[in-house]
Amino acid sequence: MSAAKPEAQVARIADDGSIYAGAQRNLWQDAARRFRKNWLAVAGLVVIALFLILALIGPHIAPYDFLEQNIVKAFQGSSAEHLLGVDDLGRDILSRMLHGARTAALVAFFTTIISLVIGVLVGGWAGIRGGRTDEFLMWISDLIQAMPGLLLVILINTTLRRPIINWFDALYEQTRNSFYLNTLWLDYVLVFSALALIGWPGLARLIRGQVLSIGEEDYVLAARALGASERHIMGRHVIPNAMGPLVVAVTAGMGGAILLEASLSFLGIGIQPPNASWGSMLQEGLRYWQIFPHLMLIPAVTIGIVQVAFVFLGDGLNDALDPRRNS
Amino acid sequence: MASFLFIRLLRWSVGLMLILFVTYAMMYYGAGDPIRMMFIQGEDFDTEDEAVMRALRAKYGLDEPFLVQFSNYISHLLQGDWGRSIRLQVDRPVLEIVQFRLPISMQLGFAATLIAAVVGVTLGVVAALYHNRWLDRLIITSVLFVTSIPIFVIGPMLLLLLVLILKWIDVPYGWNGLFHIDAALPVAVIAIGPLPGIVRQTRSAMLEVKSQQYITTARAKGVSESRIILRHMLRPVMTPVITTLGLIMIALINGSLFVELIYNIPGFGLLTIEGIRTVDYPIIMAVAVVGTLIIFVSNFLVDMIYPILDPRVRVQ
Numbered sequence: 121m122s123a124a125k126p127e128a129q130v131a132r133i134a135d136d137g138s139i140y141a142g143a144q145r146n147l148w149q150d151a152a153r154r155f156r157k158n159w160l161a162v163a164g165l166v167v168i169a170l171f172l173i174l175a176l177i178g179p180h181i182a183p184y185d186f187l188e189q190n191i192v193k194a195f196q197g198s199s200a201e202h203l204l205g206v207d208d209l210g211r212d213i214l215s216r217m218l219h220g221a222r223t224a225a226l227v228a229f230f231t232t233i234i235s236l237v238i239g240v241l242v243g244g245w246a247g248i249r250g251g252r253t254d255e256f257l258m259w260i261s262d263l264i265q266a267m268p269g270l271l272l273v274i275l276i277n278t279t280l281r282r283p284i285i286n287w288f289d290a291l292y293e294q295t296r297n298s299f300y301l302n303t304l305w306l307d308y309v310l311v312f313s314a315l316a317l318i319g320w321p322g323l324a325r326l327i328r329g330q331v332l333s334i335g336e337e338d339y340v341l342a343a344r345a346l347g348a349s350e351r352h353i354m355g356r357h358v359i360p361n362a363m364g365p366l367v368v369a370v371t372a373g374m375g376g377a378i379l380l381e382a383s384l385s386f387l388g389i390g391i392q393p394p395n396a397s398w399g400s401m402l403q404e405g406l407r408y409w410q411i412f413p414h415l416m417l418i419p420a421v422t423i424g425i426v427q428v429a430f431v432f433l434g435d436g437l438n439d440a441l442d443p444r445r446n447s
Numbered sequence: 448m449a450s451f452l453f454i455r456l457l458r459w460s461v462g463l464m465l466i467l468f469v470t471y472a473m474m475y476y477g478a479g480d481p482i483r484m485m486f487i488q489g490e491d492f493d494t495e496d497e498a499v500m501r502a503l504r505a506k507y508g509l510d511e512p513f514l515v516q517f518s519n520y521i522s523h524l525l526q527g528d529w530g531r532s533i534r535l536q537v538d539r540p541v542l543e544i545v546q547f548r549l550p551i552s553m554q555l556g557f558a559a560t561l562i563a564a565v566v567g568v569t570l571g572v573v574a575a576l577y578h579n580r581w582l583d584r585l586i587i588t589s590v591l592f593v594t595s596i597p598i599f600v601i602g603p604m605l606l607l608l609l610v611l612i613l614k615w616i617d618v619p620y621g622w623n624g625l626f627h628i629d630a631a632l633p634v635a636v637i638a639i640g641p642l643p644g645i646v647r648q649t650r651s652a653m654l655e656v657k658s659q660q661y662i663t664t665a666r667a668k669g670v671s672e673s674r675i676i677l678r679h680m681l682r683p684v685m686t687p688v689i690t691t692l693g694l695i696m697i698a699l700i701n702g703s704l705f706v707e708l709i710y711n712i713p714g715f716g717l718l719t720i721e722g723i724r725t726v727d728y729p730i731i732m733a734v735a736v737v738g739t740l741i742i743f744v745s746n747f748l749v750d751m752i753y754p755i756l757d758p759r760v761r762v763q
Contacts, residue, residue, distance in 0.1 A: 160588065263462065263465075266693070266742055266746070267466075267738075267739075267742070268697045268700045268701060268738060268742070269697075270700075270701050270704065271700070271704075271719070271734075271738060274719075274723055275470065275473060275723075275731075276473070278477070278478055278723055278726075279473040279474065279476070279477025279478045280473075280477055281477075282477060282478070283476060283477050379597055382597065382599075383597065383599065383705070386599045386705070387704070387705075387708070387720060388724070389723075399599075402599065402600070402603070403599075406603055406709070409603060409606065409607060410610075410611065410618070413607055413611065416603055416607075417604075417607070420600045420603055420604055421600075421604075423597060423600050424596045424597070424600045424601075424604075427595050427596060427597055427600075428592060428595045428596060430595070431591055431592075431595035432591070432592075432595075435591060
């Protein structure tokens with residue numbers, strides 16, 4: 121749009137302690153620089169990018185229908201026809217893994233969005249209102265956080281399914297709208313909402329803390345003293361400074377959601393067959409682990425790699441986005 | 448002190464009641480009628496005989512309205528009657544089942560905590576002593592790596608490695624006591640869960656303690672380095688580690704769910720899964736009671752131990 125501005129020069133301190141004149145960088149450029157130095161985090165980012173791409177295009181490049189059974193071929197190992205082999209019902213494992221990737225990505229995406237919305241609303245409200253409202257909201261989030269999350273999710277998942285199906289049946293009776301007959305996607309909605317329910321308290325607490333602490337910072341006071349509008353303060357100071365920890369928390373939340381979904385499906389509670397999920401593939405494969413280990417090994421290794429990638433990415437972002445870390 | 452205790456107890460009783468109420472409500476309105484499910488899933492009964500079902504429901508008090516059922520449950524519970532299992536182990540008193548299952552998981556949990564604490568504190572101390580050097584980074588990175596792999600991935604993979612590839616052990620199956628070789632793998636796998644928290648807490652506490660003046664004083668007086676670590680550093684380091692006991696307990700509960708399922712150990716974690724799969728109300732409620740109590744008691748212990756370890760807290 122505009123002609124390139126001459127870059128502002130500021131004094132910088134090199135790694136060896138010498139001072140030099142360098143280009144002025146903002147928080148994000150600084151963070152990106154620090155992030156690139158951490159090769160484990162970069163590797164994590166690459167793995168997750170690959171995973172997301174496969175989740176997006178996977179079902180289109182899958183060599184077979186993930187439901188297609190060919191019982192004659194059951195338990196076959198890797199071959200040219202079936203790169204990752206065939207499972208106990210003769211289904212192509214590669215195709216099922218690709219569909220499982222989509223399930224995992226969907227869960228990560230929606231769970232994070234839902235818990236982020238609740239977290240921002242509750243945390244923001246608690247931070248701004250303070251007093252009784254704050255106390256009550258934080259008491260609730262403490263109570264949820266004190267519980268073993270997995271048990272809570274199991275309970276929600278097993279108990280909410282039936283009432284919702286009944287409710288949909290009743291709606292179908294009334295409206296004759298066939299939309300209410302399809303309950304296949306219900307598993308997904310249940311998993312999303314159960315996971316979001318235990319995911320939001322952490323985010324709410326973080327956002328409340330950010331609202332409280334950044335509002336007290338000297339630079340906000342200075343901006344206010346200079347006559348900056350509330351909107352300017354929010355847009356220029358509060359939100360950009362709150363973003364760093366939020367990005368880290370959201371990354372961790374996505375990894376956590378994938379883990380919990382796999383855990384649920386492993387316990388036979390989450391995504392139900394015939395939908396494909398890495399967790400349920402692992403659990404089904406475990407039955408034959410002594411004779412056909414590949415059934416179990418493929419989903420296990422994949423879940424492991426994705427989890428490790430998320431953890432290292434989150435760790436790297438945490439280091440990169442906290443300017444105090446490096447000084 | 449007495450009023451502090453009283454307020455705590457009051458708060459927790461309210462919390463426990465709330466959790467039990469919500470759990471029972473979700474069971475009642477959501478999970479479905481265990482008697483009907485018994486008839487649908489059981490192969491012996493293909494007729495849905497309403498009269499039989501009504502009689503069975505009456506037997507377990509399941510024909511009452513929700514609030515009556517719930518208050519019955521609570522009043523029985525207060526008298527020490529945990530009800531009888533409906534489907535899992537038909538008619539067996541739930542208390543008896545809990546008394547059999549819980550000690551198994553507790554033994555696994557205690558052994559795992561012990562291992563996690565020893566390994567975690569050692570790693571944390573070593574990492575802090577070599578702060579920002581390669582050993583520190585190696586410890587932090589490898590702990591992060593190992594603990595980011597889910598238990599239900601590590602469990603089967605270790606099984607594969609130790610049984611099929613290395614052939615070091617036979618397939619561990621069931622529960623043969625804590626000191627049987629079969630318990631080694633489950634304990635090790637459960638111990639992974641609480642490890643990162645312990646290492647991180649120890650390391651950061653140790654870093655803080657390291658630069659304290661009394662350490663410099665001790666060193667100036669010629670106290671040996673090992674004595675400084677053991678006598679002067681470890682106690683202030685333990686304090687923040689103890690505060691994570693609540694989180695450790697959650698990690699143990701999570702761990703025992705998967706480990707007991709993978710290795711077929713008839714502990715409390717497996718009971719939880721079985722209870723939920725069979726919609727056995729009294730079992731699920733017992734799980735809620737015991738689980739909540741474990742969390743509350745561990746938080747209570749933290750509050751009690753903390754002032755002993757850190758005298759500064761007592762002053763306030």
